[in-house]
Amino acid sequence: MKTKLFKKADLFIALAVLITGIAALLLISLSQGGGRTAVVEYRGETVKVIDLDSVKEEYTFTVKGDLEVVIEVSPQGIRFLSSPCPDKRCVEFGLLNKKGQVAVCMPAGVSVRIAGEGEYDGVTG
Amino acid sequence: MKRGEKVALAGMLSAFAVASGALESLIPPLPFAPPGFRIGISNVASMTAAAAVSPLAAFAVAIIKSVFVLITRGTTAFLLSVAGGLVSACVTVLLLRFARGKVGCIGIGVASAAFHNLAQVCVYSLIIGTAAFWYLPYLLILGSFCGALTGILLDLALRFISKRDYAP
Secondary structure, three states: OOOOOOOHHHHHHHHHHHHHHHHHHHHHHHHOOOOEEEEEEEOOEEEEEEEHHHOOOOEEEEEEOOOEEEEEEEOOEEEEEEOOOOOOHHHHOOOEOOOOOEEEEOOOOEEEEEEEOHHHOOOOO | OOHHHHHHHHHHHHHHHHHHHHHHOOOOOOOOOOOOOOOOOOHHHHHHHHHHOOHHHHHHHHHHHHHHHHHHHOHHHHHHHHHHHHHHHHHHHHHHHHHEOOEOHHHHHHHHHHHHHHHHHHHHHHHHOHHHHHHHHHHHHHHHHHHHHHHHHHHHHHHHHHHOOOOO
């Protein structure tokens, strides 16, 4: 049997995928408290937790993953400043300042994401 | 289609997958998409192979494409490519096997793209930890549009193939 360009089932497939994605995004931004906490992880282990709302001035720190990456924190948000990796995807993610945003440096095994404050109460540093 | 024609078509589709994969990594990323996100044009090749040649050809196309990624971009990129490629080929083959006539090219494209993303995020999470899954909502939303696009390309490819005059 020939496969047509579009059948009714396609609409359900596309909507299912789209709605799952949108629902997951909404859930991430709604389920967490008001504050914004940046979580820096190396291969799934938390390296550093920063309360972004209490950051007053810009500073940088390095994370020794498989490669040594430099991360910049400012009142505006958090970003990968530089990395010795070849593709620099992590830097391309740019500034993270909304809950649910993630930036990853695959070669270094380091990730940064923004969580709500509830998830990391009391361990900000 | 004769056996020779099938082999030739599978070969051409593999070449297209390799070439389009290489070209896609050269063009700049979509402005609002996360870095590393691609439309997945080369996925059209394995979907076409599944629909016009055989399931085996679809897996072969996916593997050949990934081997090229291994040579040019290293092991991590290879693992991501091969996981995404094989899982999405599986989904395409299963849809064609059990729902042929009920799903269209766009549905196949979207489902294949969604599972491609899912498989890649799973491999990603082995390297980076569970933070990788936070990436999935963005991939699913963008992937449903890009999957529809690859579905349209699949339809064009199948039309082109069925119009060719394969003399018996």
